[in-house]
Amino acid sequence: MATKYVYSFQEGDGKNKKLLGGKGANLCEMTQMGLNVPPGFVISTEACLRYLDDKALPSELMADVRQHIQALEKATNKGFGDANNPLLVSVRSGSAISMPGMMDTVLNLGLNSQTLQGLIKHTNNERFGYDSYRRFIQLFGKVALGVPDEAFDEHFEAVKKRVWAKYDVALGVPELKEICDLFLQVVRERTGRPFPEDVFEQLEIAIQAVFNSWSGRRAVDYRREFHITPDMANGTAVNIVTMVFGNMGNDSATGVGFTRNPGTGENQMYGEYLVNAQGEDVVAGIRTPKPVQDMEAEMPSMYQQLVELRNKLEQHYREVQDYEYTIEKGVLYCLQTRNAKMNATAMVRTSVEMVQEGLITQHQALLRVNPEHLEQLLHPRLDPERTAAPLAQGLPASPGAASGKCVFDADHAEILGRAGEKVILVREETKPEDIHGFFAAQGILTSRGGKTSHAAVVARSMGKPCVAGAEGIHVDTRAREAIIGDTVLHEGDIVTIDGSLGHVYLGAIPTIPPKFSEELKTLLSWADSVAQLKVMSNADTPEAAAKAVEYGAMGIGLCRTERMFNASDRLPIVVEMILANTPKERQVALDRLLPIQRADFYELFKAMAPRPVTIRLLDPPMHEFLPTESELVEQLEHLRHLQTTVQGMSNLMSTLRLMSDVTVPQNLPAPFDLSGEDLIKQGLMKREQMLRKVRELYEVNPMLGHRGVRLGITYPEIYAMQVRAILEAAADCMRDNVPANVEVMVPQVVTLQELRHVKQIVNDTQTEVEQQRGVKLNFKFGTMIEVVRACMRAGQLAEIAEFFSFGTNDLTQATFSFSREDAENKFLPLYIEHGLLRDNPFEVLDVNGVGQLMAMTVEWGRKNRAGLKVGICGEQGGHPASIRFCHHIDLDYVSCSPHRVPIARLAAAHAKLLEDKYVVE
């Protein structure tokens, strides 16, 4: 039996979008559910593929088409090519996945010099007839015959100009007639043949043209851009539908509608219509359409039919629909429907309400919403009504928008911030010691660095907007100004940044605050009840912890204690600790840090109680807390110059005093007095000492250097202080009846022996604290898994570790031997462009490499400790695709920055609901 290529709307399978395309399948489905759809049929995508392979239509295809045209003639009581009562059709593309505007469509097909007269007679509207004809000639000429639009437009504009017509509607029948003749002539000249009069010839050419448009450049580019692969959509179907006309008088109209408000999600009639108009008039914007509510008064019975249509569509599809209709002489035809695209607010509201209305289940509601879209709801956005043009463009490094005064250093940001000013911290790039500036600022703008630069990572973790690497901006910190093209930004000038798009604006642009609506809360509570993965948050401060709780985090999966060291009241003590030459000197500094850390931990435990809080012991290499070598060298040079100047002034004064005829003041003002000299000497000594230390601590590859547990082993007193601070804070919580839930985590572990070594410190400290406080402490001890060897030794590590937490930032670097900072600046963009890697593995978990290691780690770890708790705390932990993988390998939790928590909660539910469909290559 020959392959069946053509399906009437009565017979096509409404679920088979791959075969019939999305539009075709929906037309079949609507027809079969009894909606008034103009008669028509679909030529399948299989025919398209066959055509593209063979470079010719399948031999039997046109015969089938003729049969289906006959059926249309019968149903409409019209004749295709009939000079009295002609049947006109539209020929539309439609693949399994909507590719708006990418492929071709022909309307009014079936018109020729004969049928034109029949149309005019039948509609009793000569202008309509000629207007339809000239539109058909141009569209067919362009799409099917390859004549460029300009060849037609040239004549059209010439005629319009001649008759002083500003708009098309001003053209009368004589001009339209003339234009039709000119157009036919254009086709003859350009193609060397007359415009086809045979309507079947027209049809055949149009079908081929639609098929060809699948492999046209636009369509191919679109599919590549949006990652549409052949398994998702392959080939286009062709929909041949009887033309109906909304421009047949005041009982005719055309319109588009959404079954609910796509901006707010409200359950109401929503859409626009035009009386006595064709669909393309709505698009052309020549007349302003009316809101659908007006139809109730204007065409009450039609309005009732429309309400019915809308209800039937939603009842049937159980999804908000975006539909098109035409009313021809009081008869409502539905021409198209598809699932509506909506913003996140509307998606969330409709999801919840459709459940409440019994239309869909909670699971369906969850799956409707793309977790990434929630991002829109969690950050302030720029007012979409803004008219200002961006002044500069950088990378969208942390979403959200903010306005404030420019400041060029962290100290100043802090001062202004404390004074209640809104500020934007503007730097060439940021460093850990700028952290107090981050706290104080509304947003961060840098001229160097990528999406994973320090500025970007820290801003994201704080949920503050950041535009990074805005290379057009030249920041001159010393002059306290930034230059953008011709504009000079002085300190205090107001700027606005949009971290979602990477835009920088001069002045304050109004922002729309984020909404954490009741519907979102409801939806996320459903997500929590479905999800298997728990969602924790990375948080280093009580403020971040509070945010995390607000967003529904079930605990803190990662508290980076070093972030606590960077605050301006602590950093000097930390520097003192690093500069110490003996363990005894170091202990003095540590003794000062102990109460500060203890208080930090107490606040954190309290904010989260009774949820778990995982504290990671010190991780970064020591030199990260010190200025860089070149900074110190520069400071030393300045101080030495100052010293020379001060000494010169002092000498000068002494000399002057010896001259009897000169009266000089008794004392020099500071800093030219002796005290100034002493201060300079102290400053020099301090910096020389630091410089020696910085050089001593220098590392060729700091990422692979002296950090994490390696520090805990070479300087056990540092870890001992931190553990004591944690356990004393836990004891304080017990005293205050705060149900603290404490976990101690060791970073960078590679051997069981390291873990044993730290465990010993923990045990000893526990014994001491318990004796001193007379309490029995209860906490967990675990390890980061962020070094490949730790994966290989997971079984052994699980002998001591009560939990594992994957540090996928470092683990990815180690697995790829890619230094993130170097890779993202130097070769990673090219890798993605050339398809050597599908995604940036620092954003999306590399399932095949890093993920493979993780899967083995989980298996080996749980083999030695049944029920071992395992989570992830790398940046990828907040990414939906990564979360699906984490669910797949049976992790217990993911931990991400507070602002990603809602996204992760929904993604965790998706992961559970879709687990059967998950495939790892």
Next chain:
Amino acid sequence: MATKYVYSFQEGDGKNKKLLGGKGANLCEMTQMGLNVPPGFVISTEACLRYLDDKALPSELMADVRQHIQALEKATNKGFGDANNPLLVSVRSGSAISMPGMMDTVLNLGLNSQTLQGLIKHTNNERFGYDSYRRFIQLFGKVALGVPDEAFDEHFEAVKKRVWAKYDVALGVPELKEICDLFLQVVRERTGRPFPEDVFEQLEIAIQAVFNSWSGRRAVDYRREFHITPDMANGTAVNIVTMVFGNMGNDSATGVGFTRNPGTGENQMYGEYLVNAQGEDVVAGIRTPKPVQDMEAEMPSMYQQLVELRNKLEQHYREVQDYEYTIEKGVLYCLQTRNAKMNATAMVRTSVEMVQEGLITQHQALLRVNPEHLEQLLHPRLDPERTAAPLAQGLPASPGAASGKCVFDADHAEILGRAGEKVILVREETKPEDIHGFFAAQGILTSRGGKTSHAAVVARSMGKPCVAGAEGIHVDTRAREAIIGDTVLHEGDIVTIDGSLGHVYLGAIPTIPPKFSEELKTLLSWADSVAQLKVMSNADTPEAAAKAVEYGAMGIGLCRTERMFNASDRLPIVVEMILANTPKERQVALDRLLPIQRADFYELFKAMAPRPVTIRLLDPPMHEFLPTESELVEQLEHLRHLQTTVQGMSNLMSTLRLMSDVTVPQNLPAPFDLSGEDLIKQGLMKREQMLRKVRELYEVNPMLGHRGVRLGITYPEIYAMQVRAILEAAADCMRDNVPANVEVMVPQVVTLQELRHVKQIVNDTQTEVEQQRGVKLNFKFGTMIEVVRACMRAGQLAEIAEFFSFGTNDLTQATFSFSREDAENKFLPLYIEHGLLRDNPFEVLDVNGVGQLMAMTVEWGRKNRAGLKVGICGEQGGHPASIRFCHHIDLDYVSCSPHRVPIARLAAAHAKLLEDKYVVE
């Protein structure tokens, strides 16, 4: 039944060294094979362990001992404690593994005031009697009763002084009698009790003392130092043996012997003896022993017996023996035997000769020799007769010894080297651009850096001695001198370095050249026939390739093409290539490099044909070929100063010329003429350009940076040039009938797509070369496995790669997240010291982490490509323990530096022969 603790020499199992100790087992075995061993018995190690546990001798032990003493009495016809004809015994320790000098021994036990007289009567030698007695009192006093030696020595020296005796032998009977009385008094005073007269009490105390010495501090330290674990030796046995005396007249003697010459391996009588002496006299060095050959004339029948003894020992043990004997009144007693310790020369020669004599099999011969010991045979050594003391101490970074003139930079080394001078390159540290200095020098000495510093790694790969990190040396390159304490080394002064020990000497110390003897060749040929692993060599030059072939390498497993770039005639072209701003500019430099590389490859293929040669495409990051930022900044500063000076001179001359009364020369000499100024300008420009590039190429973590295949993808023209050079060289070989065996290898691969990308370059180039040359090329295409992700994707990579080569240097860094340079300087020593890691994983393959990854890689790779060839080319590939693992996971080959090839060949044979015993934790 009670445990049996005591075994007579007739009944003990000679193979059971764990139970009876090495000495005891051999005494049993010798007794049972009919050699004349003095009667005796062994108390087992089990008794020792029981004693140490219970803090008391097993209850039945002493009864058993008494029974065995009775047997001795019967056999010797003497009585233990018999005042007329006393039986004296020695009580000696002896564990399963020899721990020389670590545990205690008592001789002449059984003497007391009564039996002393019997001894005197029976030997008719009063002086002998008293001398034996005073020795026994002191030894027993010290070992069994804990009286310090000094307490005895004090009295002994006082008596000697009083009678003007210089040596002990000058003491007569009265003095010895007095000394015995004084010693007995010392014991009484120190222990509060009289010296035990009861001989069984003596015996019991002595047995306990020997047992206790197992857990004495010396023994415990020794076992820790030499990694002797309880499964190797646990507890000491006690050997109780009838005393025989070599000092009973001129028909008595004592001696030690080796069954073959332990210095040369020659099959000859070897050893020394003393007539009329006791064993300890030989050790005391009071009289000079005679070579055993003298005995043939002096005591012909004894000599014949000794020859027989030697023959029986070798025939029985089939191993060279180190034995002790005593001749008492014409009767030869064998007192001890054990396997001889020999140097590598002797081990190799005896192994081969014992096979030829039918004593052992080839397999046994191979297993006798520790592969690491071959190191001795492959490098020049310092004359062991040297008397000079080292001037400085560094790390033994590359073995061997060499003398030469100090030079302080590579250029000068090259100039002197070409002039035929022997030079030692002395640097603070070396860099890749010093490579020509390495070629020219006999050895390398640095004051900074560790065993894996650039100097060490390159020197090892060239087989040249290197002392690295000799921190006592201050190198002042500008002054062309080095300061070591008070000594100043000027350029041209002669030094000698010993890279095996890390010593530096002033002046020329004679060296002994290495021997690659016929016996070694024979042994290694046996090794090759047994081994399953092939042994290849890492070699970057035809010279190194020739060395590799000489040492038996079966091919080149790794040729690092970048080493070819560092030669002084190439580096400027490479720099030009790096500085290029466009692919076109870069191509100009590449076109100049192409013929140079092609010639390199041609020579290499020819030197190795028909053995395989694996060429690795460019690996290091570009900035490694450029000077450092600070070097450039310094050079620029100098040039600017020079520019000012030159301009000043020029101005000065112009001014002078204006003065009529001064006569000035017409032109300034260079560089103060105009040409000088131009040269300086050019130099400034070049360096400014380089500085910009260096800053552009800066990487935070170069180990994880823009290198390997990442370069091949961002600069495809570089890889294209290298591939062309390889394939054209292969075509040239075909033209010249050289059977080249070529393999192309890609470094740092992480995805299949990268490999595909490079394969495309290779395919395109192949097509071009084949067309141009009219030949069909045949070669292999493969990949390094040195990034963890490549391990995870091994199955995929094997779809394209025809071979894998593990780069375990980088793979170890990535698996541990340890930067080698940072780790070895900062925390690795502490890790090893604290037992957090057993070995430095950069020297010994980390079987549990890196090895685990390798095993999975091999399995997954071969699953997708049956018979995939897999090897290792990291430094660990030449390490015997690592080679055993490589065999275990079924690699095809190991590749190491040429000088490690013989070691690796033997280790590969060991791996095969011992495969059944191999266990991975």
